Amino acid sequence: MKEQQETANRPDNTAFTQQRLPAWQPMLSAGIVIPGFVIIGLAFIGIGIALFVTSQNIQVLERDYTGVENNSPCFKCSDPSTKNCVCKLDFSLDKLFEGPVFFYYGLSNYFQNYRKYGVSRDDRQLSGRLDNFQSPDEGCVPYQYDANNKPIVPCGSVANSLFNDTFKLYQIVNGARKLVPFDGKGIAWWTDHNVKYRNPSITPLKNAFNGTVKPTFWSKPAYELDPSDPANNGFVNQDFLVWMRRAALPDFRKLYRRITEGDYKNGLPAGNYSLEIAYNYPVLDFDGRKKVVFSNVSWMGGKNQFLGIAYLVIGSLCVVMSIVMLIVYAKFKFPDEE
């Protein structure tokens, strides 16, 4: 008892309190570093080659249709004063463009990631809340109310600037134009289409928009976006959804359609094609560019050789470093190998 009192202040003798926890001490010595680098380098080179080859097999067809140059088929449409301009972009494939083919439109120098632009939307409104139909979120300013103080639905800059060029692809078969069927379903994220964006549960949909106005730049209201498919209207319109998902970088592409049906199930056969473009979207005033992209995809997405090259470079760097170290090491002959 007395003994215990005497040592009341005695610290606990445990590995933790005495800082004697068993520990692994990695030591960056040549013996570990050099083989380590070699192994990592080789592995990376392997991955790099695989990635590179995969990427190499992807076919991409890109056409700019902004119409800046005089000889461009869409030159006539680039004048902002022309309305409802349609231009044709012809191209030919000399071999089968393997399917499924993804058809993108691309914009350059377009800052969808501009901070104020990104804020300018009302997610509640887009999820179908009628309260927000009548009084859209503050964030939508100045696309919140129109000049008559009527609420804009969908409000905000993002919705307002919806990309409204439309495309039709024809294959020229023996001089005749054969429409290539586009698959417009499922181009947007499933969660966007089914969870995040909802139309108000009012039928007909049009009634929900009573007392509101369409965005200033729009030619038709939201409930009439796709006349062909009533289910593809309102906020769950696929093109609208794709647009609303803001691109990360100023040069971006967005999926427009997929070619998965009919004769083109296996891709676009070799031949001549004509793309009919309803040229509506003005990009020239901010030096933007518009393009269309046909591409097929691999397991790792679209064509991008960068990652494969990166792996190869880093892998080789590792190997080179290990060699350098080996040379230096051999030259100095350090005694810690004794």
Place this chain on the structure above:
Amino acid sequence: MAREAEETGMVTGSKVKKQRKKKVKENKTRIVHANILYDHAKGEENPNRHYANNKIKTTKYTLLSFLPKNLFEQFHRFANVYFVFIALLNFVPVVNAFQPELALAPVVFILSVTAIKDLWEDYRRHRSDKEINHMDCLVYSRLERRYVERYWKEVRVGDFIRLRCNEILPADVLLLSSSDPDRLCHIETATLDGETNLKQRQVVRSFFDLDCDFDPSKYNSIIECEKPNNDLNRFRGYIIHRNGRRDGLYKENLLLRGCTIRNTEEAVGIVIYAGHETKAMLNNNGPRYKRSKLERQMNVDVFWCVIILLVMCLFAAVGHGLWMFQYGDKRPVFDVLSPEGTDLSPILSAIYLFLTMIIVFQVLIPISLFVSIEIVKICQVYFIHQDMDLYDEETDSHLQCRALNITEDLGQMQYIFSDKTGTLTENKMVFRRCTVAGVEYSHDANARRLAMYQEMDSEEEECMSHGGTLTRRDSVTSHQSARVVLRSQSTKSHRRTGSRAEAKRASILSKHTAFSSPMEKDITPDPQLLDKVNECSSQLDFMRFHSQPMSQLPSDLSDIIDFFIALTICNTVVVSSPNQPRQKVRMRFELKSPVKTIEDFIKRFTPSRLTSGSNSSSSSSLITNRSSNRGCSSVLSSPSAESTLTKLDEERPARGLEHAFSPVPPNYEGKTWAAEEGELRYEAESPDEAALVYAARAYKCSLVGRLPDQVTVELPHLGKLSFELLHTLGFDSTRKRMSVVVRHPLTDQITVYTKGADSVIMDLIKPPSTGKRQRKIVYRTQNYLNLYAADGLRTLCIAKKILTKEEYACWLQRHLEAETAIQGREELLFESALRLETNLQLLGATGIEDRLQDGVPETIASLRKAGLQIWVLTGDKQETAINIAYACKLLEPEEEILTLNADSQEACALLLEESLHYIQAKFLCTSTDQAAKTFHSEFAAFDIYPSSPPSSSSHTSPFTVHRLGLVIDGRTLAYALDKNLEDKFLAVARSCRSVLCCRSTPLQKSMVVKLVRNKLKVMTLAIGDGANDVSMIQVADVGVGISGQEGMQAVMASDFALPRFQYLQKLLLVHGHWCYSRLANMILYFFYKNAMFVALIFWYQFYCGFSGSAMIDQWYLIFFNLMFSAFPQLITGTLDKDVSAETLQQLPQLYMNGQNSEEYKPYMFWMNMIDAFYQSLVCFFLPYFAYADSDVDLFTWGTPITTLALFTILLHLGIETKTWTWMNWASITFSIALFFTVALCYNASCPTCYSPSNPYWTMQRLLQDPLFYMLCVITPLAALLPRYFYRACQGTLFPSPVQVGRQLDKLPSETRRNILSLSRVKVGAQLGPKPPFLSLLKPFPKDYNHKDQKSFSNSKTAQGCQGPVLQMDNVGKSHQKGQSSPLGVTHSKKGLSDPYTFVSTEIDTLPYTKEAPGHTGDWITSTPLLTQGDSVQVTLPPAGGSQCVTYKRNSEETPGLDHTNWNISPFF
């Protein structure tokens, strides 16, 4: 409980201030009336109503004020203000970047953590306050006419309170009455200053003679005293009685709050200061806030971060302006107009953007850094507390960290300033040897006994290390055997050493008696001296029996007996017996004599009294006097000598000579003597006193009882003798001596016994012209004294003086005047003491050994190897200090020593100048390489790797440290610390390897520390144990207190409190190093981490029109630091060990890592920044290119970047982590898991919330994307490749010392030991030969020496410089060794005018030799050689009037004893 009151009473500041304000109207004093006079007036007219009551409130907050007040306090921290500013900025719509509520989260989090901590602390304070406020005490109530129980908080100034034994004082109380017959009251002040001995307090003089019980209702005096202050040792005031008489009040009258009443049944007093105005409360300053060097450095870099932040924001703002500008009037569809629908001008939007960017980049200023550092420091403190190696079993105490925020400073120390006594030494004074009447008694057996302690210590350690069984060698003498048995019972601890186990046992036996370990008590007498004592006392006995006058005793024998009597009674030791612990302990009077009035004198010394035999002892007679002659009515009558003289003349208690021999004085019967069966215990205020009393007891001359007016001594053959104690002139540091005036019972002469420092006593000795014998005694004693000092012993001289009655009466008259004086009383008493202590007769001298603490030399050696400069600042005399310094390896034999002794400013200036020249000439010009080489040899441990240079670390200062020691005395130090000289002094001192300041005052100590700290800009550590070290401890960057025998004052002032000096080694070398390297690495990592993270967003600005947009979700942005990456760095910051504790201790050189701030240099911050920018580039552009030409959306692209950044940051930490325990693994795993869990939950939680990112289902989709995984593999690797490569190269090709240490750690312990021992051999080989510059010195012919000196002194005088004391000792020679020493007097090229001393000694003549048993027979071999050989002392009289030069050449005819500085006392 009172202790707790103290602890919790930390924050009294504002309260007290408020109360002070209230009393502005009062001027300089406080006037206290008795409350009972005003009881019915309900306080309105009570003049005391303005004073603070006794309710203490140490809490900072009330329920209401908590929030505002706490927030206000937290906003004192700049960082907090910054973060709140940012958070508020978010509420401004034009600039906001995040959801405002979210932006508040980190600030609120951090503020609330701190607030909760504060709240909890405050609650604890509140509880203990309540407890204290509700303690009971007895307060006099006028209504009930008795003392009634009240709570402490109800006590007010002016109340009368009654205190009983063992009660704690509720307030500062003026003592008015005590049940003690001597009107004393004993208090224990352990809670105030930690001193466990009893202090004596005295009833106010006017109430002194009051015999009946004190009746408060009759009290009607007014007290006028100082305003409340925090000086525990000062109290002044007057008590003004109704009749207008004033009486002085002194600190002896004041009982302080928090003390405990002891040994006094009852005391009554009036409350003077209450509550927060008590001295105890005013002394609570709370923990000090110090900012560590690392933190200062960090703050600079935080400032740089701010600059970087502003630059980045500015850049972005300009970029945004330009970006806007390029569009001109063309309105892109993605542009958003201002709310008014108009276009914002580019400039305006740039300005807005600037603010937005500050919000976005806020993470660059590491918000969590400050919190993390605090957490890590708390953990570090916890681990230091917990270290078993810093736990002292003997005292059951472990290291205390009293300052929580400077742990890392421990790893950066450059200078150590150490006290000597009690810090380096044990402060266990052991009587070692003595000289009486010029004859030396070497006490060989005693020496052997001490050596035995030493031996047993080491022996036991050995035994313990070999399996812990205690096998004793047979060689242990019988003297030791009993102790051995006792000791071997305590085998529990594996680290306990012999003497400490013993000390522990002793401390159990006598819990409260300090300075009484067996080592200190059991003194083996010198047989020769013992015989003489016996002979002497038997002769005395015989003479007494035959009624012969005592003066017939041979003078050498009478000297011996006087010597021991002086040892026994000339002190303030209190005797008690273990059976009655502290029941009736009588304490000393400080500067107060029992002869209180002139009538006492007359009463005692009238001839009638001397002749007529009476049987009453003076003490009892005094008491009866009081009661019979003065009734209660005469309390306030003035004790004027005239009036009472006649009265007292009537009563002359006669007292016979024979009665002095009565074995038992009547009033002692059965009380003190009962203690005879048990061992008497001596309670001494200083260890020296105890040592001397124990020494005398060993010669059967033991102190058996002490009363205020009587000391009883038991002598062999003579039995008990009672000495009537007439006066005690207490010790003070100015006089450096104490005296007692007694009446010798044998000779009936009035005798003064004086004991004091040799330097003072020798000056007071009656001029030796009186007789040849006396002169011889003085001469010889001086020689022995020098010898003792050289041996490292503390010396004391004992002298006596016999006064005639007339002389005494004459002195007494003036002394009493001094005592009763009200003004300048202390000065008068001091002068009075000076008058008495003159013309003394030297009896002898003692040498007391103060043993070094265990492991001190090793600790100093390894601290020095660690690159620490160690200065010892001591109050001891020069010789003692030098020898202790040798013993503890502070000075080394091969070192030259520069001694600076000057007695005028000019002389000092000259000395410094010359020393500087000397050093420059010697070291800088001729042998820079040599010096450097010598210095570098310290790094030889690293020469295992020939290619690894000992790094540039050694060159922190332009000065190189030489193998040179500097010794300076207090007086010279005072000159050297002058403004004009301090730079020179520093220049000299810093080039010396060790500096020893002797005879320094506490103030000087702190001045030295301050000077070094401020001028050299170095980190200083001061370590000490006593009150005299407090100022030094407070001034230093880190103050360390030794919780030793000298109370707690040093500990109270310190930042760290250690039980023993040797723990400093582990504290600095291991914990300091760890704390420093951990924190430094953590801080750097923090900067890196934040910069890396923020830079990601910065790069993105180039792709989003500098619009302040972030691809990283705001949640991740804000919680990245707080949650995702917080834990691993905390774990690493707390647990990482770059080198193991063993290696750190074996290779002290590794400490230089911290000294030179090598873990965190300014360039490292920038390197880290660059690395951070590189890594963020990789983390940004790999995903950028990987996702180029894809339809990726903003946050699907941003989230991988966040993930990659997290991986990179964690892996980076992994590279920087040196030891991976399971906790590191767990924390990293946890961090990653936490990130993904939070991300998944967050991304699944709400489809429509978290505008603008709205990251619904992003993470889920990413996890299905193979590209994401491919990025996760390559990016961190690519980002960390350069750092990894650098580390690998560095670790392999150019390992830093620390890395070498780490590599050593990895080796099996056997190999490691071999390598270390190998490297030591190398070091030794390089250090072995004497430094080359010594070889330049040629042997010095003796007579030349002499001549040289002369010419030197002439040259000195020619220069008109007075006073430098030159001492040139050729120490290398001993008579045993003959004259063959190769080292002559060192002599430089400029030797002729060099006023310093070189003391070179050979290794084998190391001065401080612990005498090994066996060859102590010849004292010459065992004593240091400092004083042997040729010693020439040249002194110039300081007065400057005479130009004469006195120098003495030692005479050869007194073999070996030829130090001659006694008559010129050069050191003082």
